[in-house]
Amino acid sequence: MPFIDANDNLIPEELKTDICIIGAGAAGITLARNLKTVKDIILVESGNFEMSGASQSLYKGKNLALKYYDLLKCRLRYMGGTTNHWGGYCRSNDPIDYEGRAELGLPKWPISKDELTPYINLAKTELDLKYDFFENTELLKDKKISKEQLLENHHPDFQTKVFQITKKRRFREIYKHELQKQTNLQVLLNLNAIHIQLNEQGDNVKEIIFKTIKGKKILIKAKKFILSCHAIENARLLLKSNDVAKTGIGNTYDHLGRYFMEHIYLKASKLIPSDSFPKLYDFKELRDSKLNANLSFSDNYTRENQLLQYYCRFYPVYVEDKEKDSLRNIKRNINEPYKYELYNDIKNLVNNFNDVKNFLISQFGFYNPAPKYYQLDHRIEQAPNPDSRIILSNDKDLFGMPLADIQWKLTDHDYRSFKLGQAKIVKELSAMGAGRFELEELTPDLIRERIKGHYHHIGTTRMSNLEEDGVVDKNCKVHNVNNLYVAGSSTFPTAGYSGPTMMIIAMSIRLANHLSNDFLYGPKK
Amino acid sequence: MIKILLCFFLPPILLLRYSNKIFLSLLSLTIWWCAIYFFLERSVSLGIVIYLALVTLVLYLTFQKYTGDKTQLKIKTHWIMVLLPLITLAFFTSTIVKRNIQGKTNLAKTQYSLTLGKQIYDDKCSLCHKLNDGNYVGPSLKGIFMRPAGKYPNYNYSKNLQTANFVWDEQKLVTFLNDQNGLIPETRMYISPLTNEELITLIHFLKNEQ
Numbered sequence: 001m002p003f004i005d006a007n008d009n010l011i012p013e014e015l016k017t018d019i020c021i022i023g024a025g026a027a028g029i030t031l032a033r034n035l036k037t038v039k040d041i042i043l044v045e046s047g048n049f050e051m052s053g054a055s056q057s058l059y060k061g062k063n064l065a066l067k068y069y070d071l072l073k074c075r076l077r078y079m080g081g082t083t084n085h086w087g088g089y090c091r092s093n094d095p096i097d098y099e100g101r102a103e104l105g106l107p108k109w110p111i112s113k114d115e116l117t118p119y120i121n122l123a124k125t126e127l128d129l130k131y132d133f134f135e136n137t138e139l140l141k142d143k144k145i146s147k148e149q150l151l152e153n154h155h156p157d158f159q160t161k162v163f164q165i166t167k168k169r170r171f172r173e174i175y176k177h178e179l180q181k182q183t184n185l186q187v188l189l190n191l192n193a194i195h196i197q198l199n200e201q202g203d204n205v206k207e208i209i210f211k212t213i214k215g216k217k218i219l220i221k222a223k224k225f226i227l228s229c230h231a232i233e234n235a236r237l238l239l240k241s242n243d244v245a246k247t248g249i250g251n252t253y254d255h256l257g258r259y260f261m262e263h264i265y266l267k268a269s270k271l272i273p274s275d276s277f278p279k280l281y282d283f284k285e286l287r288d289s290k291l292n293a294n295l296s297f298s299d300n301y302t303r304e305n306q307l308l309q310y311y312c313r314f315y316p317v318y319v320e321d322k323e324k325d326s327l328r329n330i331k332r333n334i335n336e337p338y339k340y341e342l343y344n345d346i347k348n349l350v351n352n353f354n355d356v357k358n359f360l361i362s363q364f365g366f367y368n369p370a371p372k373y374y375q376l377d378h379r380i381e382q383a384p385n386p387d388s389r390i391i392l393s394n395d396k397d398l399f400g401m402p403l404a405d406i407q408w409k410l411t412d413h414d415y416r417s418f419k420l421g422q423a424k425i426v427k428e429l430s431a432m433g434a435g436r437f438e439l440e441e442l443t444p445d446l447i448r449e450r451i452k453g454h455y456h457h458i459g460t461t462r463m464s465n466l467e468e469d470g471v472v473d474k475n476c477k478v479h480n481v482n483n484l485y486v487a488g489s490s491t492f493p494t495a496g497y498s499g500p501t502m503m504i505i506a507m508s509i510r511l512a513n514h515l516s517n518d519f520l521y522g523p524k525k
Numbered sequence: 526m527i528k529i530l531l532c533f534f535l536p537p538i539l540l541l542r543y544s545n546k547i548f549l550s551l552l553s554l555t556i557w558w559c560a561i562y563f564f565l566e567r568s569v570s571l572g573i574v575i576y577l578a579l580v581t582l583v584l585y586l587t588f589q590k591y592t593g594d595k596t597q598l599k600i601k602t603h604w605i606m607v608l609l610p611l612i613t614l615a616f617f618t619s620t621i622v623k624r625n626i627q628g629k630t631n632l633a634k635t636q637y638s639l640t641l642g643k644q645i646y647d648d649k650c651s652l653c654h655k656l657n658d659g660n661y662v663g664p665s666l667k668g669i670f671m672r673p674a675g676k677y678p679n680y681n682y683s684k685n686l687q688t689a690n691f692v693w694d695e696q697k698l699v700t701f702l703n704d705q706n707g708l709i710p711e712t713r714m715y716i717s718p719l720t721n722e723e724l725i726t727l728i729h730f731l732k733n734e735q
């Protein structure tokens with residue numbers, strides 16, 4: 001069925017359907033495509049096919065604690081959602097990610113690895129990813145890389161973890177025609193969920209209230225509703241809909257909006273490599289093959305040392321920023337040869353001729369010469385922290401709905417994992433003679449100053465077996481609300497190793513299967 | 526041979542040594558001027574092409590003259606030889622002065638930090654806009670200054686930008702970045718507000734990147 005602008009007069013002010021999915025991003029589109037046996041689905045999307053400033057403005061929000069990204073920038077509010085931005089880095093979670101490790105505050109996932117694996121494989125196929133995530137043999141063979149290069153063959157505590165980068169990134173374009181042809185589906189554009197109305201008992205969603213920016217109001221009544229508006233917005237809608245459930249829907253035990261997690265990274269310390277440093281770990285080495293190999297630790301080592309997932313990237317540096325600036329300045333000033341700076345810049349380049357030559361060679365892609373040094377890039381999963389959270393603001397959006405602010409905070413587990421991760425890398429690589437390190441101490445101050453996120457928003461409606469421990473159950477249904485589901489990385493109990501999106505797709509296929517079965521055979525007891 | 530080498534530095538004057546034909550002097554002078562003008566004002570490569578054309582002309586004329594009796598060749602003073610350096614000097618000075626005046630009025634004397642500008646660009650713009658060719662979520666910012674609004678190739682602009690009839694300059698950018706919807710109603714872009722200082726620093730950075 002075609003995509004319809006909700007402002008169209010053909011659309012009545014009250015609609016009924018079997019399943020109403022709110023948000024057409026990675027999760028929403030995957031759900032709609034996989035709910036083929038359900039008779040009637042409405043997929044509601046806040047934006048249109050192109051970005052619009054007015055719709056994007058609904059994503060405004062402030063950083064209240066650590067400096068995070070501008071919330072307007074790190075998610076997109078139009079058809080396809082943030083898949084219009086994402087980089088396509090994919091990898092499955094590791095077995096350790098599902099285990100739960102109380103000493104780090106990591107809850108056990110209510111779903112086991114074995115239960116999720118078939119869905120992860122479906123997601124992997126959907127994204128055209130070729131290689132196994134845990135067995136690198138085929139990949140190494142294809143890329144003609146000797147197994148000798150893998151550092152796990154030199155030290156059992158190491159494990160090489162490879163991200164595969166999918167080319168299937170822009171869901172809006174990729175699935176447009178398929179969605180259009182899907183006869184059980186209606187996609188309503190320019191329509192925003194603004195309130196989830198529970199019945200008086202608070203155990204069922206009666207309807208969801210939607211509005212267009214032009215002012216039209218639409219009520220949708222559905223047998224089941226799925227929120228797939230991305231982590232921050234999912235929590236915002238549930239927190240905001242507090243007329244029946246006074247602290248927000250699914251928030252009896254105060255978990256809603258909490259445990260906001262990122263995959264955090266920071267750049268610190270240098271490795272001046274020797275000839276024996278395996279080129280495989282050079283960030284640029286596999287990039288053209290849409291792969292990215294990182295040095296991480298085995299599950300055993302991570303478990304025994306009570307570490308969060310840690311991995312290290314090695315960014316080759318050929319020239320310092322000063323030389324890069326000189327190159328840029330020369331390009332810029334070449335039309336003004338009387339400028340004195342031009343001669344200084346040329347002098348600077350001549351003085352560092354060798355580095356500049358290597359830089360240019362690497363830039364033009366002839367081959368990857370040996371870098372001057374590697375900049376270490378330390379990455380960890382963030383430990384769940386109830387104080388790292390979404391808070392409803394006093395400021396309102398166009399609809400008078402409170403905006404969501406973010407209070408991003410770390411715990412001692414995060415600081416410790418960065419510190420021990422670096423120490424381990426330095427110790428073992430030095431012992432192997434892989435090079436000489438110039439170290440910076442990873443103090444909490446340095447970490448706070450330099451950390452960044454990956455634009456991965458995780459947590460905020462965490463999954464748990466018991467209502468006391470989270471917001472949704474193992475089938476992504478909000479505890480004690482019969483017909484409300486949440487999809488996306490907001491349900492992940494821990495951040496895990498992988499980028500979230502492939503896991504979002506896997507979990508969405510699983511949810512779609514679950515709901516299809518419900519509709520076919522009635523709910524499982 | 527030395528004379529030929531000298532051609533590279535003093536072509537119009539040397540030319541007069543071998544020919545006092547006013548036509549050739551003027552031709553050489555025009556080409557030489559064009560070369561300097563393009564070199565300084567437009568593009569070094571165009572400057573070099575014109576310079577090479579000039580050198581070829583001089584070489585051609587020089588070799589033509591060598592076939593004659595060298596002893597007969599004398600330097601003949603000509604009014605153009607006096608005028609030429611003066612005109613060239615005036616030309617140089619005027620372009621440099623003009624450029625300095627322009628530079629000063631465009632961006633007040635304060636030194637805006639390019640590093641800070643890059644930070645603001647990274648923070649606010651880079652996810653949607655590239656500095657080189659090609660579009661992301663938003664259109665490329667390459668050559669944004671003096672570019673007609675809403676016309677960058679292969680970007681699906683909002684209706685109002687498609688029909689906009691102005692050229693992006695500093696003032697227009699400041700207005701737009703302060704209030705996107707104010708300048709172009711229903712535009713696709715929406716950013717968090719920037720302070721005045723941030724705005725000017727960003728624009729300085731963008732200008733520098735062009």
Ligand SMILES: Cc1cc2nc3c(=O)[nH]c(=O)nc-3n(C[C@H](O)[C@H](O)[C@H](O)COP(=O)(O)OP(=O)(O)OC[C@H]3O[C@@H](n4cnc5c(N)ncnc54)[C@H](O)[C@@H]3O)c2cc1C
Binds near residue numbers: 073089191228455
């Ligand atoms: C720069 C960048 C790079 C990234 N790179 C990677 C990467 O390499 N690997 C990776 O795994 N992940 C990456 N991500 C993260 C990835 O984009 C997200 O994990 C993914 O898009 C989330 O999917 P989602 O469906 O939950 O949310 P989204 O894709 O954001 O979709 C949510 C949808 O809901 C709609 N919506 C929101 N609120 C409402 C409402 N109230 N009513 C109606 N509709 C609404 C939105 O318009 C949007 O279309 C990256 C993100 C960014 C910003």
